[in-house]
Amino acid sequence: MIILFGLFVRYDEESDAHWSEHKHENNITSDIENDFYYRYPSFQDVHVMIFVGFGFLMTFLKRYSFGGVGFNFLIAAFGLQWALLMQGWFHSLDPADGQIKIGIENIINADFCVAGCLIAYGALLGKVSPVQLMVLTLFGITLFAVEEYIILHVLHVRDAGGSMVIHTFGAYYGLTISWILYRPKLNQSKNLSGSVYHSDVFAMIGTLFLWMFWPSFNSAIADHGDGQHRAAINTYLALSASVLTTFAISSLSAKRGKLDMVHIQNATLAGGVAMGTAAEFMITTYGSLIVGFCCGIISTFGYLVITPFLEKYMKIQDTCGIHNLHAMPGVLGAVVGAITAATASESVYGHEGLVNTFDFKGEYAERTPAMQGGFQAAGLCVALAFGIVGGAIVGFILRLPFWGDPSDDNCFDDEVYWEKCSLVFPSI
Amino acid sequence: MIILFGLFVRYDEESDAHWSEHKHENNITSDIENDFYYRYPSFQDVHVMIFVGFGFLMTFLKRYSFGGVGFNFLIAAFGLQWALLMQGWFHSLDPADGQIKIGIENIINADFCVAGCLIAYGALLGKVSPVQLMVLTLFGITLFAVEEYIILHVLHVRDAGGSMVIHTFGAYYGLTISWILYRPKLNQSKNLSGSVYHSDVFAMIGTLFLWMFWPSFNSAIADHGDGQHRAAINTYLALSASVLTTFAISSLSAKRGKLDMVHIQNATLAGGVAMGTAAEFMITTYGSLIVGFCCGIISTFGYLVITPFLEKYMKIQDTCGIHNLHAMPGVLGAVVGAITAATASESVYGHEGLVNTFDFKGEYAERTPAMQGGFQAAGLCVALAFGIVGGAIVGFILRLPFWGDPSDDNCFDDEVYWEKCSLVFPSI
Amino acid sequence: MIILFGLFVRYDEESDAHWSEHKHENNITSDIENDFYYRYPSFQDVHVMIFVGFGFLMTFLKRYSFGGVGFNFLIAAFGLQWALLMQGWFHSLDPADGQIKIGIENIINADFCVAGCLIAYGALLGKVSPVQLMVLTLFGITLFAVEEYIILHVLHVRDAGGSMVIHTFGAYYGLTISWILYRPKLNQSKNLSGSVYHSDVFAMIGTLFLWMFWPSFNSAIADHGDGQHRAAINTYLALSASVLTTFAISSLSAKRGKLDMVHIQNATLAGGVAMGTAAEFMITTYGSLIVGFCCGIISTFGYLVITPFLEKYMKIQDTCGIHNLHAMPGVLGAVVGAITAATASESVYGHEGLVNTFDFKGEYAERTPAMQGGFQAAGLCVALAFGIVGGAIVGFILRLPFWGDPSDDNCFDDEVYWEKCSLVFPSI
Secondary structure, three states: OHHHHHHHEEEOOOOOOOHHHHHHHOOOOOHHHOHHHHHHHHHHHHHHHHHHHHHHHOOOOOOOHHHHHHHHHHHHHHHHHHHHHHHHHHHOEEOOOOEEEEOHHHHHHHHHHHHHHHHHHHHHOOOOOHHHHHHHHHHHHHHHHHHHHHHHHHOOOOOOOOHHHHHHHHHHHHHHHHHHOOOOOHHHHHHHOOOOHHHHHHHHHHHHHHHHHHHHHHHOOOOOOHHHHHHHHHHHHHHHHHHHHHHHHHHHHOHHHOEOHHHHHHHHHHHHHHOOOHHHOOOOHHHHHHHHHHHHHHHHHHHHHHHHHHHHHHOOOOOOOHHHHHHHHHHHHHHHHHHHHHOOOHHHHOHHHHHHHHOOOHHHOOOOHHHHHHHHHHHHHHHHHHHHHHHHHHHHHHOOOOOOOOOHHHOOOHHHOEOOOOOOOOOO | OHHHHHHHEEEOOOOOOOHHHHHHHOOOOOHHHOHHHHHHHHHHHHHHHHHHHHHHHOOOOOOOHHHHHHHHHHHHHHHHHHHHHHHHHHHOEEOOOOEEEEOHHHHHHHHHHHHHHHHHHHHHOOOOOHHHHHHHHHHHHHHHHHHHHHHHHHOOOOOOOOHHHHHHHHHHHHHHHHHHOOOOOHHHHHHHOOOOHHHHHHHHHHHHHHHHHHHHHHHOOOOOOHHHHHHHHHHHHHHHHHHHHHHHHHHHHOHHHOEOHHHHHHHHHHHHHHOOOHHHOOOOHHHHHHHHHHHHHHHHHHHHHHHHHHHHHHOOOOOOOHHHHHHHHHHHHHHHHHHHHHOOOHHHHOHHHHHHHHOOOHHHOOOOHHHHHHHHHHHHHHHHHHHHHHHHHHHHHHOOHHHOOOOHHHOOOHHHOEOOOOOOOOOO | OHHHHHHHEEEOOOOOOOHHHHHHHOOOOOHHHOHHHHHHHHHHHHHHHHHHHHHHHOOOOOOOHHHHHHHHHHHHHHHHHHHHHHHHHHHOEEOOOOEEEEOHHHHHHHHHHHHHHHHHHHHHOOOOOHHHHHHHHHHHHHHHHHHHHHHHHHOOOOOOOOHHHHHHHHHHHHHHHHHHOOOOOHHHHHHHOOOOHHHHHHHHHHHHHHHHHHHHHHHOOOOOOHHHHHHHHHHHHHHHHHHHHHHHHHHHHOHHHOEOHHHHHHHHHHHHHHOOOHHHOOOOHHHHHHHHHHHHHHHHHHHHHHHHHHHHHHOOOOOOOHHHHHHHHHHHHHHHHHHHHHOOOHHHHOHHHHHHHHOOOHHHOOOOHHHHHHHHHHHHHHHHHHHHHHHHHHHHHHOOOOOOOOOHHHOOOHHHOEOOOOOOOOOO
């Protein structure tokens, strides 16, 4: 990794000490115009989502909290280095000297890229070894970079919050791998696959940091100015609608109206996933609420009905329920994005606003909103194809016998991979 | 909610795709002048305070952690949608087309509005049903919006961090409701009204995030430039002084000098509450320290003496002690604000600084600092009146028999409202 | 404290209400140029590191979580007031009126100053009384301010993230005190010096917030523009490399390849410490990775070999292992910084970039990079000398018999200093 960085990676003009001269040449009058100040607060929020959000959301299992937060940390730290290289080769290669120029936007994108692999980990939580996770990440990041290049650059699709690129791809990648690694006798360790009281409270830390900072996730790489502003507001609204419907459906579906913590930890977030594409568009405030409303219903319903169905009939064991939180809302988000794009008009966006929002510039100056809608839909198909085909290939690689995966008895148990944790854990 | 948003809510000019044209018309040269960049970092800090701060502070009960963080989440997500509508009608209605224009400042204000209801929840924690909480929030937000309109717009009072508008109102609203919902036989479930070791550590997460981000709370909607800068510094100083006096009083008041975790979790925050009004004024650095010093004493003393007194003689059961953390410091903060405003002078603020800080513009150009001090004091009376009268009305509504409130036996117990949590909770 | 602030501390021109006039006089066209907007997001990240990061990292002991997070809170709140005064006298004294002018940069520096004392607390965790900690902080802050003045102003050394000023000083200060306060019979309470399952998960909260926000720590007071941008990217890369080597070494060093949570909680952070000096230089991306790679190895190796060695042969009891996380990486960071500075050239930095990065202005206009490298090395010696000599003096003061330090039996036990915590803690 060090050698590759040494050969290929350099600072971009905004993080290089030549910035003073760059300012003079481009008549930039103030340091505050450095992209760093536009994006750094959102970057840190995204960073928190990746490490604390995903990490703590996965501590809910009673004896796999170390594995949840610890392996999440490992995957993320490994993945973001690899992502800087992979995404750099596709997006930030300077044709003048053949080197990757990195700045704040690259490290946000690396965090996004890692998010795809962490989603996939959600389906496999407790059932794979750290080595398998490294392999999953290595291939996942590589596939992600290619998929992202095709969607964002070849098809020129807009997907600032990654409904397609991150969530749809990551979820189907993980689900396909989980399908191939199906363990028919997993019920043997079923007594460990639940939560205890305090592990559920730990998981709420993850949920809340994901929930709060999702507006930053969807706005982090949106356009300066109104784009970032609007993306944050739309996501905030969709998320708040998801919470209400999740509480309502969770309570209505149970005997005596009791709430299920699994729903609250997960389905409340579905609105953010589904706004990944359309957040920066003029989807309107009530449009955002409708999206959040629908996602809360779909996602809670998924936990109640679809996850047991997938496990029983489709042989897909999905530990965290990523099908409900990422796959379905991701696809929905892509569809919403395509429709919103297809119906965009100059009267709503203004001429300049339309050009800026959809980046109808250069070779894309002739594209119309209707065409853009079609390309958005095509982007969804690419994401699905990469997730499923890529997941199948990586799944078969992970089935090779030398990766040290835990036996069925040892699933969902930290004792296999962590020192001393068994001694200090009282009988629960 | 969706219909109301559809009819009434639109993006403001800084979050609308017409921002490019707005920039040209107003000679704005850079996207960084979008209000988003001035306020978004503070917004996210406030957001963390609302969801993680309040949420985790309320996990301290040994068997009500789900209810503490979960219902906090529900109230907040519901409340902020309703607050956008209610506050919008009073503050952001565009007379040209009768629609509410929303941007970053509106969503910060919605979070503030929700804070008032969450404070009230603190007095009722463990004793009310989720449906009662929704009713409390619905009326609480509505009352808040009217009260805020009278204080900030009719009386033209300055209250950027909401000592009056948020804390005084919220605390007396909650205390009055708690008084009306008094449960004489609550001691039956008293064995559940304490904490366990790890639930106290969870609560410290809430305390620390509230404590750290309070400078953002008090500066989030202060004036651009020196106003936000000064509000953050003053709050930071007052909070640090509160911590020292809280540790000192807590230790001095106990036999053998032991510290009480309840004091550390709560009274350390009192300085932030009390700086809600005066933080953006030129209160001086030592003024901030004095305020924090006094509040730490008052608040810790409240937990030691006043809360037991209120419960025994006034029949007010205040689970989290909001009288000590919000009511008394809020009133003190309003008084400090009135005095600081009344004694403001051009020699201290400069001419322009005085006009900007107190917004002596337009129809208020003739107002003097002494008059402003009087109006500040009037604002406090309005907040108190709304809290007590509003709380009485809502309290009687909540006593109606069909809201499904828990029996005395079931208070402070998650088992009534949450699935499965009893099974996994070992005998403690 | 209030009196001292009253006599000496005033707002600086950016947080004073005269900012409007200051803008006119200095042709500043926008409020966004107020330093507040350049630094506030990083300030809040640093604030989180100090209170949540250090605080929760120290909750790992099974019965000392209250003391870990609680006394951390006390030290930090006390220390930052004292630091504003002490650092102010040395750095921000206005010669015109003999007063300290404070703004955003001062409160960031106060947080940094406090970090030095919290590092020292790490060596003493569980073995000293709160009063001893206050004394340690009082002297520690004072020594820090003098040391910082000599390093940054007299020697004109660059150390934005404090490898020398904060980490090296703080670690040797704490280790020396711990050496003087050696308790030969501490093994009596050894059964309390370990962790339990959930206390380790709490500690991971601290680890992750430190890890995520370290880029803000190293960039918070770096130069506007490219300096802050580059410091964040370099730190991000070094940290990610540390994680990988920590997991690898931890796994390779154990029988059956199991991971040790202590390593994951601590050694993953070493890359951030070691980039404290060089982060703002043009160290290159692969340089950052190399630093992080080496630190992960050194630090994990330290936990495996050096900490037991120090305890057994050197009589230094280092509860949190600060020698591995702060002392060694801090010294390494200072050496890396000196080398990077000595090898700087105009071809890499550009003429203006070189002058800005090393501040070769005014009386230092004649300094060359090679000379700067020598001064950087001298700075390290100053930090070491202050840490060891200062620690020895304060250690002897703390051995005086009237500070109420706990007996060996009561070490690592919250029951001595906290109410009620024994009752609610089940037999573990």
